[in-house]
Amino acid sequence: MPDSNRKPITQLRADGSLRHLLTLEGLPSQVVRRLLERSEHYARPLTKPAARSDALAGRTIAVMFAEPSTRTRVSFELAARRLGADVVNIEVQLSSRLKGESVLDTVATLESMHVDAFVLRDADPSVPELVASHVADHVSVLSGGAGSHAHPTQGLLDALTVRQRKGNIEGLRIAIVGDIRHSRVARSSWHAFAALGAKEIRIVAPQGLMPESGEFAGCTRLTSLESGIADCDVVMMLRIQKERMTAASIPDEATYFAEWGLTTQRLRAAKPDALVMHPQPMNRGVEIASEVADGPQSVIRDQVRNGVAVRMAVLEATLAGGRP
DSSP, X not given: OOOTTOOOOOSBOTTSOBOOBSOSTTOOHHHHHHHHHHHHHHOOOTTSOOOOOOTTTTXXXXXXXXXXXXXXXXXXXXXXXXXXXXXXXXXXXXXXXXXXXXXXXXXXXXXXXXXXXEXXXXXXXXXXHXXXXXXXXXXXXXXXEETTTBOHHHHHHHHHHHHHHHXXXXXXXXXEESOOTTOHHHHHHHHHHHHTTOSEEEEEOOGGGSOOTTSSTTOEEESOHHHHHTTOSEEEEOOOOGGGXXXXXXXXXXXXXXXXXXXXXXXXXXXXTOEEEOOSOOOBTTTBXXXXXXSTTBOHHHHHHHHHHHHHHHHHHHHTTSOO
């Protein structure tokens, strides 16, 4: 039966400003660029104090994560607080959803308490869009990761990190390596890099971890690590998503590392100044060796730092056109 309360979803308002951020797929490249430019405004080296603003003073943001998270959850909370907003953390495992309350009823309850934005993570990829289709017109919904479908702020922070080091993404050859099939990060980073004009995006994985043939249109598919990263400017390793796959999809960890782990020797196939990235959490000694993760080509810590700046920019952009 049709849901009469469900509204059509568009991520942009009529004036072109960003209202929701559910996915980077189809988001105009100029919107992506504006978000990255604003993120640069908030990015700070560790030697300087964190950027702060009162842009969201008087606003309230609810962070609702139904899956484990360290970096995304903490950085969204820090981003909101550094913009002057009030933050409510909803422990889904301790909320009334365990008593049978639907996610829409939970959201409606919080809306009644003047919550202006929801940051959602859920194993069900449809949840952020479902919520966005029911909230009041002044309320924004941001995805903090939805199943294996999308992780838009991760895609943005990955793009920001590459731009900071390389100056531009246009013309770069980028390899995304590992568990592509189950990775929301791979999908969102692909959308970000493609929107910003990457020369070539490669998806590199064992055959059992490759996505379906209709996915990742325009990407080069390779099933060898060495050939996959050859002459690349950026090598992004992905965590083995054990919680999203059957045990038969990959061999044991030692065998996987022997064939697919990024070591110093294997990294030599890429360009000498290639960046090494990883969205974390890392399985050291499985998808990446510690000497690479902590080595001079690694920008993994930069990715974490940039997460706060990107989420500040996204929160500011989405709430700028909301309730006066």
